[in-house]
Amino acid sequence: xxxxxxxxxxxxxxxxxxxxxxxxxxxxxxxxxxxxxxxxxxxxxxxxxxxxxxxxxxxxxxxxxxxxxxxxxxxxxxxxxxxxxxxxxxxxxxxxxxxxxxxxxxxxxxxxxxxxxxxxxxxxxxxxxxxxxxxxxxxxxxxxxxxxxxxxxxxxxxxxxxxxxxxxxxxxxxxxxxxxxxxxxxxxxxxxxxxxxxxxxxxxxxxxxxxxxxxxxxxxxxxxxxxxxxxxxxxxxxxxxxxxxxxxxxxxxxxxxxxxxxxxxxxxxxxxxxxxxxxxxxxxxxxxxxxxxxxxxxxxxxxxxxxxxxxxxxxxxxxxxxxxxxxxxxxxxxxxxxxxxxxxxxxxxxxxxxxxxxxxxxxxxxxxxxxxxxxxxxxxxxxxxxxxxxxxxxxxxxxxxxxxxxxxxxxxxxxxxxxxxxxxxxxxxxxxxxxxxxxxxxxxxxxxxxxxxxxxxxxxxxxxxxxxxxxxxxxxxxxxxxxxxxxxxxxxxxxxxxxxxxxxxxxxxxxxxxxxxxxxxxxxxxxxxxxxxxxxxxxxxxxxxxxxxxxxxxxxxxxxxxxxxxxxxxxxxxxxxxxxxxxxxxxxxxxxxxxxxxxxxxxxxxxxxxxxxxxxxxxxxxxxxxx
Amino acid sequence: xxxxxxxxxxxxxxxxxxxxxxxxxxxxxxxxxxxxxxxxxxxxxxxxxxxxxxxxxxxxxxxxxxxxxxxxxxxxxxxxxxxxxxxxxxxxxxxxxxxxxx
Amino acid sequence: xxxxxxxxxxxxxxxxxxxxxxxxxxxxxxxxxxxxxxxxxxxxxxxxxxxxxxxxxxxxxxxxxxxxxxxxxxxxxxxxxxxxxxxxxxxxxxxxxxxxxxxxxxxxxxxxxxxxxxxxxxxxxxxxxxxxxxxxxxxxxxxxxxxxxxxxxxxxxxxxxxxxxxxxxxxxxx
Numbered sequence: 001x002x003x004x005x006x007x008x009x010x011x012x013x014x015x016x017x018x019x020x021x022x023x024x025x026x027x028x029x030x031x032x033x034x035x036x037x038x039x040x041x042x043x044x045x046x047x048x049x050x051x052x053x054x055x056x057x058x059x060x061x062x063x064x065x066x067x068x069x070x071x072x073x074x075x076x077x078x079x080x081x082x083x084x085x086x087x088x089x090x091x092x093x094x095x096x097x098x099x100x101x102x103x104x105x106x107x108x109x110x111x112x113x114x115x116x117x118x119x120x121x122x123x124x125x126x127x128x129x130x131x132x133x134x135x136x137x138x139x140x141x142x143x144x145x146x147x148x149x150x151x152x153x154x155x156x157x158x159x160x161x162x163x164x165x166x167x168x169x170x171x172x173x174x175x176x177x178x179x180x181x182x183x184x185x186x187x188x189x190x191x192x193x194x195x196x197x198x199x200x201x202x203x204x205x206x207x208x209x210x211x212x213x214x215x216x217x218x219x220x221x222x223x224x225x226x227x228x229x230x231x232x233x234x235x236x237x238x239x240x241x242x243x244x245x246x247x248x249x250x251x252x253x254x255x256x257x258x259x260x261x262x263x264x265x266x267x268x269x270x271x272x273x274x275x276x277x278x279x280x281x282x283x284x285x286x287x288x289x290x291x292x293x294x295x296x297x298x299x300x301x302x303x304x305x306x307x308x309x310x311x312x313x314x315x316x317x318x319x320x321x322x323x324x325x326x327x328x329x330x331x332x333x334x335x336x337x338x339x340x341x342x343x344x345x346x347x348x349x350x351x352x353x354x355x356x357x358x359x360x361x362x363x364x365x366x367x368x369x370x371x372x373x374x375x376x377x378x379x380x381x382x383x384x385x386x387x388x389x390x391x392x393x394x395x396x397x398x399x400x401x402x403x404x405x406x407x408x409x410x411x412x413x414x415x416x417x418x419x420x421x422x423x424x425x426x427x428x429x430x431x432x433x434x435x436x437x438x439x440x441x442x443x444x445x446x447x448x449x450x451x452x453x454x455x456x457x458x459x460x461x462x463x464x465x466x467x468x469x470x471x472x473x474x475x476x477x478x479x480x481x482x483x484x485x486x487x488x489x490x491x492x493x494x495x496x497x498x499x500x501x502x503x504x505x506x507x508x509x510x511x512x513x514x515x516x517x518x519x520x521x522x523x524x525x526x527x528x529x530x531x532x533x534x535x536x537x538x539x540x541x542x543x544x545x546x547x548x549x550x551x552x553x554x555x556x557x558x559x560x561x562x563x564x565x566x567x568x569x570x571x572x573x574x575x576x577x578x579x580x581x582x583x584x585x586x587x588x589x590x591x592x593x594x595x596x597x598x599x600x601x602x603x604x605x606x607x608x609x610x611x612x613x614x615x616x617x618x619x620x621x622x623x624x625x626x627x
Numbered sequence: 628x629x630x631x632x633x634x635x636x637x638x639x640x641x642x643x644x645x646x647x648x649x650x651x652x653x654x655x656x657x658x659x660x661x662x663x664x665x666x667x668x669x670x671x672x673x674x675x676x677x678x679x680x681x682x683x684x685x686x687x688x689x690x691x692x693x694x695x696x697x698x699x700x701x702x703x704x705x706x707x708x709x710x711x712x713x714x715x716x717x718x719x720x721x722x723x724x725x726x727x728x729x
Numbered sequence: 730x731x732x733x734x735x736x737x738x739x740x741x742x743x744x745x746x747x748x749x750x751x752x753x754x755x756x757x758x759x760x761x762x763x764x765x766x767x768x769x770x771x772x773x774x775x776x777x778x779x780x781x782x783x784x785x786x787x788x789x790x791x792x793x794x795x796x797x798x799x800x801x802x803x804x805x806x807x808x809x810x811x812x813x814x815x816x817x818x819x820x821x822x823x824x825x826x827x828x829x830x831x832x833x834x835x836x837x838x839x840x841x842x843x844x845x846x847x848x849x850x851x852x853x854x855x856x857x858x859x860x861x862x863x864x865x866x867x868x869x870x871x872x873x874x875x876x877x878x879x880x881x882x883x884x885x886x887x888x889x890x891x892x893x894x895x896x897x898x899x900x901x902x903x
Contacts, residue, residue, distance in 0.1 A: 603725025605660070609652050613827050620834050631733050636774060637839045639737045643744055643767075645832045650748040652824035655815045656808075658753055658799065662760060665791065666744060669783075673767055680774040685852050685860040688779050689868070692861065695786050696872040700879030702791045706798045707887035713802055714889060720811075 001052045004045055005063045005080050008090055009133060011042040012126035016119050023115030032105035035118030039101050039125050043094035050087055058084055058491050060199075062135055069138075076196060081135035085492045088333055089132040089265060092340045096257045097125045099459035103348050104249040106455035107355060111247075117157060121253065124150035128258050132265055137186050137196040140266075144182070144230065147259045148175050154254060155246040164245040171239040178229015178236055182266075185222030188215065198269060205272040212278060220273050220280025224287070227263030231317050233291045238555050240314055244306040248351020251306060256313050256343035261336050264320045268329050271493055275327075281412065285325020289420040292318030294553050296427035300434070301550040304361045305350050308435050311552075312387065313343055315428060319403050322421060326413040328406035329493035330486040335399040337485075338470050342386035342396060345463035349380040352456055353439065357446045363435060368444030376452065377440050379460040384436045386467040388429035388521065391514035395471025400425065402476060405509050409498050418509070425513055429520025437528040476506065636677030643670035657709050657721050661702065668698045733773045740766035751812040753799050757792055764788040778854035 015038025023031060053061070060083035067077045082090075101121060108117050127146025134140040149172075156168030186196060192208060192215060193201050209216045227233070232240035232255075243255050254260070267274060267284060274281040292315045299311035316339050323332035353369065353376060354361055370377050386396035404425065408418035475482040486495070527535050539546055548554060600607075647666030654660050672691045679687015709719075716723045743763035750756040764787050771780040861869060 601728055603722075603728030605721045605724070606652055606655070610823070610827070613648065613652065613824075613831065617827065617831055617834070620831065620838075624834060624838065631730055631773070634839050635733070635737070636770070638836060639740070639770065641832055641835045641839070642741055643763075645828045645835075646741070646744045646748060648831070649821070649824045649828045652827070653748070653816065653820050656753075656812060658795065659756065659812075662747065662753075662756060662795065665787075666747065666760070666763070669764065669767060669787065672783075673770065676771055676774055676776050676779055679852070680776065683775075683850050683852065685856045686865075688776050688852060688857045689861050689865050691776075691779050692782065692857070693868055693872060695782060696875060699786060699791055700875050702794055703879050703883040704886065706794060707883040707885075710798065710801070710887055710889075719802075719804075719808070 001048055002061050002082070003063065005049060005061070005082055005133070006065055007045050008042050008049070008094065009080070009126050009129035011038045011045070012122040012129065014038060016122035016126060019115050019119040019122065023119055026115060028109065028114065031115045031118055032101070035115075035122055036098065036101035036105055038122055039094060039098045042125070042129070043098045046090050046094045049082070050091060053082065053087055054488075058488070060492075073194065074190070076136045076138035078139060079135040080133040081198070082133065083492050084488050085265075085268060085333065086132045088337060088489070090129055092337055093125060093128050093132070093258050096340055096344050096463070097121075097253060099462055100249050100253045100257075100344060100348065102455050103252075103351075103459045104247075106453050107249055107351060108247065113157065117154075117247070120150050120153045120157070121249070124154065124254060124259070128262070131262055134198075136198055137189065137201075140198075141183070141186065144179065144226075144262060147254070147262065148172060148179065148230070151175075151243070151254050151259055154250040155243045157246055157250065161245075167239075167242040167245040171243050174236050174239040175229045178226045181222045181229070182226025185219050185226065188219050188222065192219075202270070202272040205276055209276045211276050213276060216273055216277040217279045220277035221283065223266060223270060223273065224280060224284055227266050227321075228287060229263075230266075231260045231263030231321070232314050233263070233318060233321060234287050234294065235555070237291060237295065237314050238552065238559060241307050241310045241552065244304070244310050248306070248347055248354065251310070252344045252347035252351070255310065256347050257340035260313060260317055261320070261340070264317065264324065264332055264336055267321075267324050268333060268493060271329055274324070275494065278412070281325055281327070283325075285322050285412070285417060288318045288321025288323070288325050289417055289424075290318075291315065292322065292424040293420055293427075296424050296431065297549045298552050299431040300427060301546055303364055305354065305363050305366075305435065305439065306347070306361065308363070308431060309343070309346055309350060312346075312428070312432070315424060316343065316387070319400060319421065319424070322407060322417060323403045326406055326410040326417060326496070327494070328403060328410055328496045330489040330495070331399070331402040331406055333489060333493070334474055334485050335403055338386065338395040338399040338467060341463050341470055342383040342467040345379060345383040345460060345467060346387065348456070348463070349376050349383065349460055352376050352452050352460070353380075356448050356450065356452060358449055360446050363438045365445045366439045367442040367446075368440070369448070370440040372444070372448045373451070375457050376460065379457075379464040380440070381436060382464040383467060384432045386471075388432045389425060389513065389517050390429075390521070391510075391517065393468065395467045395469070397514070397517075398471035398474055398476070401510055401513055402474070404513050405476065405506055406496055406498075408509060409503075409506070411497050411499055413499070422512065422516060426516040426520050429517040430524050433521045433524035434528055437524055441529050476510065633677060633681045636680070637674055640670045640674035640677060643667075643673065655721055656719050657712065658719060660721065661705050661709070665698065665702065668694060730773075733770060736766045736769040736773065739763075740770065749816075751809050751816065753804070753808070753812075754796065757796055757799075761788045761792055764792070775851045776857075777851065778857050 015034050018034050019026075019031065026034065060081060062079055062081050064077055064079040067075060069076055101118070104117065104121065108114055111117065124147055127143045127150060129143075131140055131143025131147060134143060152168045152172040155171055156165045158164050189201060190196055193204055195201070205216070229236045240255055240260070244251055246254075274284065295311040295314040295318065299308050299315065302308045302311060316335070320332040320335050320339075323329070323335060353366065353373070356373065357366060360366060382394070386394040388394075389396040389400040391397050404418065404421050407413045407421045408415065473482065474485040527538075551557065600611075644667055647663050647670060650663035650666065651660055654663060672694045675687045675690045675694070677687070679685065679690070712724060713719060740763050743759050743766060746759040747756045747763060750759065764783060768780040768783040768788075771777075771783060
């Protein structure tokens, strides 16, 4: 069964190929069968292989497909590597991907680019699977670029609107900056190890570098740069909110569940480098902590439903980075999995709400949907509860809690990380339930058009179940000490070691965290349901702060000033195109020479005679000089 | 009687040649140009004779015969061409024959 | 020896006169004088046959040919005026400069090489003939061909084709 591993990335690619070649000719009902079916089959194969893997020794399995390049000892292959880490990822990608494909089958039905949409989605799923299954960094980079491309194509899906194209370009260019840093990191890795095979690097890293070696730190920081770009962390986080211009299934799949977690995967995969470069790992944590705070506060001020969720995504990935930064690798992956479930759920439900309300995005113009759209309300509520990490009943509680604990108790953790994480948890709960209360409670301001069909509600239900039950596979020490998930990953990722004598304070941290999330819910309830006027008063009293947070802490303005404006100025100044003028210069000077020489051909015989005489003089003089 | 320096003969040839050269460069009338060329050819022949006299061999004189023949042929063809130019351009101005300019 | 220097002076002076005349016929006559002087120089240098040939062919045939063509062209006083107009003194500046440079280099080359030599013998027609029809026979043949091509060329190029003009245009030309 393991030999069928290659089918997992191949099936979506085949689906994309079929749709490229014949998509426009297939009927409206056949397109989603191809599109969703390919991913569904991939999910099935994943399930079967997963079963076999989990019931066996969990030893890594490598499947060589063919050798890609072979040049002077540089030999990246197209080979797939299955171990516990990649199994988690392909499970999430194919499953959540399949659910989102089902959802899109109904969501995008009226759209004229129906088959184009599924083509890009399939291409994306294939590239993402390639990314996580690659056994060497070159193949991973292929997948990395592939998902970047598909992200661009899908954000700008409705290309007829100019701002969608702008958002797509912004996403692509910003992630490109990160990709370049990563590429340089890959070059340095190759220079050190002579190969880019991941396992070779991981096993050879200890022998090659001392702890804290300069090269390791440099490579770590560069890889962090790549991860930061793809995962929309500081300072490259500005593209994700604008990427909400794409259709909601796109936001769910790419910008919540999978692509933005590629950075997390990269850092987790290359853990050995970060273990040997404490400075780089510290920066991973710092960036995670800062990002989760900044975007959390920004989410508090947004009124576009999808933008709130976008900033929330940035914030939650900040949690994952924070976990990676303190060495809690399996916690980061655990949070990734749970986050994929509830964030995809939230985006799909938000998409349904927006769609059913005739493309109304402003939450302050929604309201009272609790009674009108019950299924969507309940699933959204479950997702929001998981996001806010409501204690005990939600998956989010267990995953986020673990991160909070290790942020303090881990060997590389410190109190500041804990404070940041806790503040973030409070803010998360606050803005999440602000979103819930304003959207679903109160009076109805926009009327519901029609209701969602099965294909849209079924994925919501499934994801809601997963985000609740998913948490129970990893319970903390104080509550039964179930360690299914971290045991699963222990074959790949190193376990975290705790500081001395802190085990006993775990329940304090848990209590505080639970308290914070509940407090957030209550405050949100008080402000938005019971007395909305107080919100207005608060907003006007701190208006400057509100504006600052609303604009994403001014990052867009800074980048506009530093990069966009100079570039546009250069383009405008160079409108006459200096380089072209240089080429023109060759032409023009040739013309001058031509005219000059043509002038000497005057047709007057005496002139030619003079030429002959001058030539004679020159020759005679030269011969006299040299003899 | 024959105690003349070779250099004098050659210098005489050189001076005559220079005079012919000046004339060619200065004159605008085609026929005068032809006459000047004849002067130059004559000077060249003189140089040959002088050289032959130095080595007391007839080779210089043979060369002069060839030059003479060539000059005769050249003058006849050249004059025929001058006649043609005169009939085409109605003038003996060499600057008038400048269709090959530019 | 003194003959040589007198003849040389005459030749140079006559050539200078050739250069500066406005009237073609005058120039040609001075040219004849120059050729005669050069013929004397040839005789002094020990080449009597060449002296004779110079006078017969150069002065006698070529110059006469040129005179015939000038007469055929039927040039009048206006040609002389034209020449006076074209031949101003400041035209001489450039060419004179170039020629003097060349002459200087020539004289330098001549005087810096070799020593003064003295000649003695007369190389008469017999010696020339033996050389011409001996080792240089092929040159003679080629000269023959050259002269023939000269004749043919001169005849062909000298022909005037009658220009046929339509009678309407003929009227226009007047």
